[in-house]
Amino acid sequence: MRYELYYWPQIQGRGEFVRLALEEAGTDYVDVARGSGGMERMQKLLRAKSSEYPLFAPPFLRAGKLLIGQTANILLFLGARHGLAPKSEAGRLWVNQLQLTVADLLVEAHDTHHPIAASLYYEDQKPEARRRAECFTKERIPKYLGYFENVLAHGGKAAFLAGRSLSYADLSLFQVVEGLRYAFPSAMAALEKKHPHVVKLHDRVAARPNIAAYLKSPRRIAFNQHGLFRHYPELDAKTA
């Protein structure tokens, strides 16, 4: 069965967390909106009000008869299908819990450049963005990275967030580090030293054969100023 991923074609965004899972698992999938006529197909599904499971927003995944929305929900499904989450109930819940904490971080990262409304341009909310980004880089990134650092540091010799095997939460934390490095290089240069386990996890994920191949392929969209993580120098931490 070929999966159909539906997401905005010019950005990594939330769709990237699904792409990473599909790539790591070596699945057969098509990134629909990046192909010819794909945006129309995506918009049609988004507007399909009478479908059994109406969609709120991309990303969503078609898997045979299933049409699944919400990033963490898609990953819950893929994790169980492709060995990207533990089989035990406790393990599955734990990975979902980690993913939802990543989801919280993503909202905050996005809102550094859109603190007033996603429907307004960045240029229309610059002073507010500056205030929000300062709190984000000073308080929130350290809180989140400190949390994941602790999970990894107290896992004993376990290499991953949920133990000895990779889960989709590890792929997501890799992507968080990638995104934060792009958006806040100055803040991250200082913070990475304090979070060595997180950096090591990032490197371990990047080195996995399927992920390494994906990152070098044209399927990996470059970071840019339209996505969730954006680099506006005025929002980054000042170097001392």
Add this chain to the structure above:
Amino acid sequence: MRYELYYWPQIQGRGEFVRLALEEAGTDYVDVARGSGGMERMQKLLRAKSSEYPLFAPPFLRAGKLLIGQTANILLFLGARHGLAPKSEAGRLWVNQLQLTVADLLVEAHDTHHPIAASLYYEDQKPEARRRAECFTKERIPKYLGYFENVLAHGGKAAFLAGRSLSYADLSLFQVVEGLRYAFPSAMAALEKKHPHVVKLHDRVAARPNIAAYLKSPRRIAFNQHGLFRHYPELDAKTA
């Protein structure tokens, strides 16, 4: 087995979504932080860095040996245990998808009064709050309520979001309506007319015996200016 719910004792907040599920299911549970010494017990668990599954923030639930964090994750667990979600994979994913959409709405509702940082007082971000709240009441509440209205309207004769049986997503949508009514009474007075199925669902949930008894009990904390939904008249829509 007695569940232990851990959440801030003075507010409904995100803990309320768990309380509603525990109440509807008629479970035996204790709201730990509201009892003597409970706050200390909660803080101790939050600080327990070397636990198997470290916690990021309340609410969290102890269920025997399990310690589960993140609201939607707790509900995923309770839904399966207590018949508050369909048994089929498609149905479980659908209810989780709905709950994650509710979670997105909650972040936005909270950020109307804290658009810059949760660590700052409302008084330190009032102009920004006003701008954000205007977009929220004009664009975002209609988008979310319109989505849920459509789900309910196209469900045929089905009374609930996931069909003929109540799920935890219905309890959550009830609570969303309660919260929005408290925080934005003027905006909601206008919007409710356009979303009759959502209002009907709210009323249907409120009339369920366990929920009705809970709402009248001292276990239900009143809305106030410390929670997720806050009533600041200056953030509500202007009446025409």
